[in-house]
Amino acid sequence: MNATGEPLPAQSSPGRSGQRRDASASLCSRLPGGPAAVVAALLVLMPVVLPSRTMATEILIFAMATLACNLLLGYGGLLSFGQAIFFGSGAYLSSLVMIHGGFGLLPALLTAAVAGAILAALVGALAIRRTGIYFVMMTLAFNQTAYFIAYTLSDWTGGDNGLLDVPRPSPTLFGVTLVDLSDATAYYAFTAALFFLIFIAVRKIIASPFGSTLIAVRENEARAGALGYDTRNFKIVAFAVSGAVTAPAGALYAMLLNFAPLENIQLSMSENIVIMTVIGGTGSLLGSLLGAGAWVIISDILSEIWPRWLILTGGALILIVLYLPGGLWGGVESLMRRFRRGGGTRRTPDGVPENAGAAHPME
Amino acid sequence: MLYLFQVLNGLGLGMIYFLLSAGLTIIFGLLNFVNFAHGAFFMLGGYLCWSLTELTGSFWISLLAGPPVVAFLAWAAEVTLIRRIYRLPHTFHILVTVGISLILQEATIMLWGPIGKSIPVPDGLQGVVTLWNFAYPTYRLFLIAFTALIGFALWYLLEWTRFGGLVRAGSESAEMVALLGTNIHRLFARTFALGVGLAGLAGILSAPIRGVHPFMGPEVLGIAFVVVVIGGMGSFTGALLGGLLVGLVQSLMSTIWPEGASLMIYGTMAAVILLRPYGLFGRA
Numbered sequence: 001m002n003a004t005g006e007p008l009p010a011q012s013s014p015g016r017s018g019q020r021r022d023a024s025a026s027l028c029s030r031l032p033g034g035p036a037a038v039v040a041a042l043l044v045l046m047p048v049v050l051p052s053r054t055m056a057t058e059i060l061i062f063a064m065a066t067l068a069c070n071l072l073l074g075y076g077g078l079l080s081f082g083q084a085i086f087f088g089s090g091a092y093l094s095s096l097v098m099i100h101g102g103f104g105l106l107p108a109l110l111t112a113a114v115a116g117a118i119l120a121a122l123v124g125a126l127a128i129r130r131t132g133i134y135f136v137m138m139t140l141a142f143n144q145t146a147y148f149i150a151y152t153l154s155d156w157t158g159g160d161n162g163l164l165d166v167p168r169p170s171p172t173l174f175g176v177t178l179v180d181l182s183d184a185t186a187y188y189a190f191t192a193a194l195f196f197l198i199f200i201a202v203r204k205i206i207a208s209p210f211g212s213t214l215i216a217v218r219e220n221e222a223r224a225g226a227l228g229y230d231t232r233n234f235k236i237v238a239f240a241v242s243g244a245v246t247a248p249a250g251a252l253y254a255m256l257l258n259f260a261p262l263e264n265i266q267l268s269m270s271e272n273i274v275i276m277t278v279i280g281g282t283g284s285l286l287g288s289l290l291g292a293g294a295w296v297i298i299s300d301i302l303s304e305i306w307p308r309w310l311i312l313t314g315g316a317l318i319l320i321v322l323y324l325p326g327g328l329w330g331g332v333e334s335l336m337r338r339f340r341r342g343g344g345t346r347r348t349p350d351g352v353p354e355n356a357g358a359a360h361p362m363e
Numbered sequence: 364m365l366y367l368f369q370v371l372n373g374l375g376l377g378m379i380y381f382l383l384s385a386g387l388t389i390i391f392g393l394l395n396f397v398n399f400a401h402g403a404f405f406m407l408g409g410y411l412c413w414s415l416t417e418l419t420g421s422f423w424i425s426l427l428a429g430p431p432v433v434a435f436l437a438w439a440a441e442v443t444l445i446r447r448i449y450r451l452p453h454t455f456h457i458l459v460t461v462g463i464s465l466i467l468q469e470a471t472i473m474l475w476g477p478i479g480k481s482i483p484v485p486d487g488l489q490g491v492v493t494l495w496n497f498a499y500p501t502y503r504l505f506l507i508a509f510t511a512l513i514g515f516a517l518w519y520l521l522e523w524t525r526f527g528g529l530v531r532a533g534s535e536s537a538e539m540v541a542l543l544g545t546n547i548h549r550l551f552a553r554t555f556a557l558g559v560g561l562a563g564l565a566g567i568l569s570a571p572i573r574g575v576h577p578f579m580g581p582e583v584l585g586i587a588f589v590v591v592v593i594g595g596m597g598s599f600t601g602a603l604l605g606g607l608l609v610g611l612v613q614s615l616m617s618t619i620w621p622e623g624a625s626l627m628i629y630g631t632m633a634a635v636i637l638l639r640p641y642g643l644f645g646r647a
Contacts, residue, residue: 073454077454079453079454079457126633126637129636129640130640130641132453133391133397133453133457133596134592134596136397136453136457137397137591137592138592138636140584140585140588141585141589141592141629141632142629143585144582144585144589144625144629145626145629145630145632145633148623148625148626148629149626151622151625151626152622152623152626154622267581267585268581271461271465271581274458274461275461278458308469308472308473310465310468310469311465311466311469311470311473313462313465314461314462314464314465314466314469315462315466316462317458317459317461317462317465318444318458318459318462318463320458321448321451321455321458321459321462322447322448322459325455
């Protein structure tokens with residue numbers, strides 16, 4: 001069944017246990033400067049290598065959303081089909097406060113972040129009343145709720161036509177314009193700086209006691225609860241963080257397009273974000289950048305040649321679940337490991353077999 | 364009178380939602396597997412209805428032949444792909460079926476084009492039936508009667524036949540049923556085909572009212588989830604009452620507040636979740 005002929009490790013992808021994470025950490029730490037340096041290098045390289053600055057910016061925006069989804073799925077074991085709620089509301093709210101409230105860039109992004117956190121905490125608090133499959137179904141139903149709210153409030157959101165003429169103001173300090181963001185390169189640089197900060201922050205969160213507890217909750221919720229942790233609160237906070245990252249991504253997307261379409265809050269957007277997360281690899285933050293990059297580049301190339309390219313995405317999703325549960329990043333990792341060890345054993349650096357500690361990520 | 368009209372509409376719509384959700388719930392009960400491609404199979408049923416009606420000129424042939432075709436496709440998907448992933452976590456089930464629904468959606472656009480189709484009301488059921496001074500479309504009346512019949516047949520199948528007994532026993536403990544000598548693989552495949560076939564049937568029945576379009580899958584899936592969240596997952600009665608409730612809310616709201624009709628469905632769900640987190644008939 002598996003490409004390697006061994007039984008599928010039940011945990012590998014979303015429920016990737018600590019050993020695998022250590023593996024990726026040790027892989028990254030072999031690179032000079034660690035993952036942060038890798039990301040910094042990529043951020044500098046991307047606009048040079050990619051055909052357009054707009055595409056590079058789009059990748060980073062989706063990488064933020066993917067990062068936030070990964071925090072929930074890869075570390076919290078929470079598969080949320082509601083990420084578009086936060087992405088879409090971030091886009092709408094920031095646009096509305098800029099259009100009607102005369103907000104500047106940073107206050108608008110901050111509004112999106114705060115609103116995203118509150119909204120996500122609310123959705124999370126309701127959805128985690130159930131676990132496993134019910135939880136996923138409820139996030140999906142909440143996404144539909146949000147979509148219909150946006151659709152119904154067409155006076156504010158523009159309904160089907162989307163919210164038009166979203167400005168892209170330049171950040172100012174004491175009345176002095178710091179940088180003119182109407183330039184594509186400047187906007188890329190701004191997004192890249194924000195992405196870098198978010199990447200570092202999410203890494204810190206995962207490395208913190210909060211992050212370790214979140215992983216403990218994923219691995220065995222009953223045990224974490226028995227140890228005295230209020231697992232409910234950990235999940236709600238994880239949701240809030242995820243919303244606080246996803247909503248500004250939506251805001252940046254609206255500013256990039258100068259337009260906030262209804263698609264931003266549609267279920268298919270949630271689906272896309274989940275697919276990017278899984279394709280890139282859950283439980284690895286670099287994987288999120290890889291997933292978003294692969295998605296944006298492939299969709300850009302293929303949508304020109306063949307408008308029905310999504311059919312391949314469906315196939316890719318199935319193949320990845322069956323044969324590459326660690327996603328693209330997992331594939332890169334195992335290739336590098338095999339290369340280093342000369343095609344050696346399939347064991348993680350701590351000598352734990354890969355499918356040890358198989359745990360159900362969602363129950 | 365307007366309200367009576369909408370209540371009848373709601374019953375018909377609700378019974379379609381019931382068939383859809385009963386399929387989802389039966390699959391979940393036995394296989395412990397949630398089919399995120401359920402909405403896509405519903406859509407496929409609708410498109411098959413269009414094609415078969417165009418081809419043969421008769422809605423009745425599509426009603427007869429459509430569900431088996433959808434069920435066969437589901438059976439094929441179970442045997443070749445889905446069977447391999449039962450032992451993986453739920454997350455993987457969801458991702459694989461999301462993949463299947465994407466493939467079905469794009470294949471539908473390739474086969475039938477990106478623009479939706481409308482299906483004419485079948486011969487013999489056009490026009491209205493007049494009761495006292497109240498006129499009601501014949502097809503919608505047929506819909507209520509026919510879905511009630513199917514619902515009864517389904518109940519009989521699950522409660523009184525050997526197959527139904529195995530499905531119910533398997534829902535309690537699939538392992539025990541397998542140990543007692545039943546070919547559990549075959550039972551799983553048949554149940555999956557049955558559940559998805561019900562989605563296909565629901566799609567066919569709704570086609571003359573609602574028409575079809577390639578992006579309806581996620582919308583339908585959302586409604587099926589609302590029904591089972593309200594009714595309680597794995598409960599046949601829950602699917603029936605949840606379906607009727609959603610159908611009635613949607614139809615009544617479409618006269619009171621047309622733009623908000625879909626929104627109110629989800630409002631109903633939110634209210635049920637707040638009051639009864641496990642749904643009306645759900646087991647904790």
